[in-house]
Amino acid sequence: MKNVCSMLMLTVLFTACNDSKSKNKASDMDAMTQNMTENPLLVESTLPYGAPDFTQIKNSHFKPALLQGMEAQQQAIIKIVNASEAPTFENTVLALEKSGALLDRVENVFYSLTGAHTNDTLQAIQEEMAPKFSEQRDAIYLNEKLFARIKTLHETKESLGLDAESLKLLEKYFEDFEIAGANLSAADKETLKSYNSRLATLINTFNKTLLEANNSGAIVFTDKEDLAGLSEGVLKSLEDPASKGWKIPLLNTTQQPLLQSLDNRATREKIFNAAWNRADGTAQDTKAIIAEIAELRAQKAALLGFDNYASWSLQNTMAKIPENVFNLFNGLIPAATAKAAVEAKEIQKMIQQKGGDFTLEPWDWNYYGEMVRKAKYDLDENQIKPYFEMKTVLEKGVFYAAEKLYGLTFKERTDIPTYHDEVLVYELFEENGDALGLFYADFFARPSKRGGAWMSNFVTQSKLYDKKPVIYNVCNYPKPAEGEAALLTYDEVETMFHEFGHALHGFFADQQYPSLSGTSVARDFVEFPSQFNENWALYPEILKNYALHYKTGEQIPQALIDKIKNSGTFNQGYSLTENLAASNLDMQWHTIGADKKIDDANAFEKEALRKTKLDVVSAVPPRYRSTYFSHVFGSGYAAGYYSYLWTEMLHHDAYNWFENNGGLTRENGQRIRDMVLSRGNTLPLEEMYKEWRGSDPKIEPMLKARGLK
Numbered sequence: 001m002k003n004v005c006s007m008l009m010l011t012v013l014f015t016a017c018n019d020s021k022s023k024n025k026a027s028d029m030d031a032m033t034q035n036m037t038e039n040p041l042l043v044e045s046t047l048p049y050g051a052p053d054f055t056q057i058k059n060s061h062f063k064p065a066l067l068q069g070m071e072a073q074q075q076a077i078i079k080i081v082n083a084s085e086a087p088t089f090e091n092t093v094l095a096l097e098k099s100g101a102l103l104d105r106v107e108n109v110f111y112s113l114t115g116a117h118t119n120d121t122l123q124a125i126q127e128e129m130a131p132k133f134s135e136q137r138d139a140i141y142l143n144e145k146l147f148a149r150i151k152t153l154h155e156t157k158e159s160l161g162l163d164a165e166s167l168k169l170l171e172k173y174f175e176d177f178e179i180a181g182a183n184l185s186a187a188d189k190e191t192l193k194s195y196n197s198r199l200a201t202l203i204n205t206f207n208k209t210l211l212e213a214n215n216s217g218a219i220v221f222t223d224k225e226d227l228a229g230l231s232e233g234v235l236k237s238l239e240d241p242a243s244k245g246w247k248i249p250l251l252n253t254t255q256q257p258l259l260q261s262l263d264n265r266a267t268r269e270k271i272f273n274a275a276w277n278r279a280d281g282t283a284q285d286t287k288a289i290i291a292e293i294a295e296l297r298a299q300k301a302a303l304l305g306f307d308n309y310a311s312w313s314l315q316n317t318m319a320k321i322p323e324n325v326f327n328l329f330n331g332l333i334p335a336a337t338a339k340a341a342v343e344a345k346e347i348q349k350m351i352q353q354k355g356g357d358f359t360l361e362p363w364d365w366n367y368y369g370e371m372v373r374k375a376k377y378d379l380d381e382n383q384i385k386p387y388f389e390m391k392t393v394l395e396k397g398v399f400y401a402a403e404k405l406y407g408l409t410f411k412e413r414t415d416i417p418t419y420h421d422e423v424l425v426y427e428l429f430e431e432n433g434d435a436l437g438l439f440y441a442d443f444f445a446r447p448s449k450r451g452g453a454w455m456s457n458f459v460t461q462s463k464l465y466d467k468k469p470v471i472y473n474v475c476n477y478p479k480p481a482e483g484e485a486a487l488l489t490y491d492e493v494e495t496m497f498h499e500f501g502h503a504l505h506g507f508f509a510d511q512q513y514p515s516l517s518g519t520s521v522a523r524d525f526v527e528f529p530s531q532f533n534e535n536w537a538l539y540p541e542i543l544k545n546y547a548l549h550y551k552t553g554e555q556i557p558q559a560l561i562d563k564i565k566n567s568g569t570f571n572q573g574y575s576l577t578e579n580l581a582a583s584n585l586d587m588q589w590h591t592i593g594a595d596k597k598i599d600d601a602n603a604f605e606k607e608a609l610r611k612t613k614l615d616v617v618s619a620v621p622p623r624y625r626s627t628y629f630s631h632v633f634g635s636g637y638a639a640g641y642y643s644y645l646w647t648e649m650l651h652h653d654a655y656n657w658f659e660n661n662g663g664l665t666r667e668n669g670q671r672i673r674d675m676v677l678s679r680g681n682t683l684p685l686e687e688m689y690k691e692w693r694g695s696d697p698k699i700e701p702m703l704k705a706r707g708l709k
């Protein structure tokens with residue numbers, strides 16, 4: 001089960017085509033045998049729902065358990081391919097599905113800790129095991145005998161008498177093998193291997209070069225006047241002992257957050273240019289690297305029988321083909337850029353009002369934009385936060401919405417062991433009282449936790465193993481001082497609803513097979529249930545139940561609610577345009593043909609923005625330039641950045657259906673649960689959505705929600 005909301009972490013688990021051989025060293029095997037008797041990870045937990053028993057699990061248990069899980073999977077695969085019987089669904093597909101059961105169980109606990117509560121030992125194991133995992137995956141997906149058996153079954157799939165879900169499982173495995181290149185001739189497999197190996201090297205070089213570019217792009221200022229506008233606290237955090245000045249590091253995006261506060265225009269320009277040019281024309285130039293990556297990906301796609309890389313990579317998504325992604329872009333671009341042009345005018349007016357005699361440039365946008373925001377929206381987080389006490393938001397907001405829509409009830413369980421005393425545990429029940437699963441909430445930031453917010457499973461729902469889900473949400477809310485209340489910003493409230501939307505997708509799963517269960521869906525669908533759940537945060541009936549002053553208990557005043565709603569439309573022209581520009585660059589790079597040579601990455605980028613009219617508001621640059629777009633050139637997210645916009649379209653469209661059909665009711669909740677949220681990956685996503693919605697998704701509700709229509 002993969003984490004959702006942190007898709008960057010999942011980079012290319014699927015790197016097919018390295019040498020496939022299993023290497024179990026004798027010493028590792030010895031360690032395994034020793035630990036078998038006392039290792040709690042190797043036996044089924046006896047706690048409710050098979051929840052991991054953190055009172056028993058120690059760091060030293062992980063490596064032997066992971067190795068044992070890998071060994072068990074290898075043995076199971078050997079048994080499948082060496083079977084003398086002709087392939088059947090049971091002896092091949094089902095056996096393959098079951099082969100990783102132990103490994104999955106151990107990995108689920110291992111990755112929960114490496115994400116939310118890691119330490120040096122776990123990090124070292126993670127680093128050591130990563131290449132072994134990828135080798136094991138390759139060994140499975142390039143195993144010719146295994147693929148031959150699956151192919152045989154796939155060719156006769158209609159006559160096997162399979163139920164719909166089993167048929168889907170067979171198809172999924174067949175496609176996974178095909179995508180990995182299992183269907184190629186021996187010679188083509190060798191070519192694919194060489195492409196993959198070169199790509200892995202290039203991606204690695206890109207990441208290393210970009211890291212160096214980011215580091216050496218940091219700017220040192222020694223005159224405090226240059227940094228006027230920054231608070232003493234911020235200045236303190238930027239102190240640079242070497243220069244006795246202040247060092248501004250570069251963040252991964254084009255815009256740098258400090259530009260919003262810096263009064264000195266020359267300073268802003270200097271920092272912006274450092275960000276914009278970090279990997280272009282400097283000692284750490286990535287232009288040749290990205291050009292070669294894009295060319296190679298196109299050649300790889302051609303080898304696998306596709307026109308371009310995006311066509312290959314979109315096969316199993318909801319969008320299916322590049323054309324559908326471009327249609328989404330084309331629908332959004334005119335409205336986004338028109339709104340951005342209006343915002344630019346407002347900001348230009350503000351510049352004049354403040355006595356500026358210059359034309360708005362990208363480095364001015366957020367500085368003067370912040371003045372426009374204050375003048376127009378005047379939303380002060382400190383006024384809002386007293387109404388958003390963390391546990392009240394969870395129990396009387398997030399849980400309450402789930403009760404109203406789906407009939408769920410929640411009971412806190414203080415008897416279930418956790419990996420940290422800040423983790424809350426709840427048991428979920430259906431309307432009829434049936435138990436549904438366990439939910440862990442790990443909300444506070446701490447040094448042992450990585451940034452961001454995510455959801456994943458300790459135990460994945462499956463009828464095959466008779467398992468109900470055990471699910472966790474992790475956030476990074478600042479921990480209040482001892483004795484003080486944990487008060488959230490509105491963004492943090494939305495994050496809680498968001499992550500619980502993923503959790504519901506996992507809880508409502510009703511699948512036979514773990515591989516098809518719950519959130520195991522394409523990346524342009526997985527963020528839909530979570531984003532959709534955010535809509536209930538501001539729904540009047542829900543809001544008045546949870547937005548209560550933490551001291552007085554009084555409801556949040558309407559004037560504050562209006563301010564929250566209005567502020568949601570601030571700067572949306574800019575933010576949508578910069579996102580579209582980056583998403584579009586990703587797609588343009590990945591729809592080139594196999595014979596295309598890219599001599600000049602900058603010229604390619606410029607033309608890509610020009611021909612899609614994303615350059616019409618010159619003060620709005622892409623969120624990432626190609627040269628530092630690590631989602632697509634440094635990880636496995638190529639031709640996938642559009643997913644954020646795609647799921648945004650889906651969730652507004654879905655909420656629009658609710659608005660037109662009675663809003664928050666049990667009946668409406670049950671309907672989307674039955675038709676969408678409980679279906680996992682068992683149906684074609686676009687058909688499933690259409691069946692529920694009554695039509696294909698439309699972009700108008702998204703434009704309206706962003707204040708663009």
Ligand SMILES: [Zn+2]
Nearest residue numbers: 004005527530
């Ligand atoms: Zn998410």
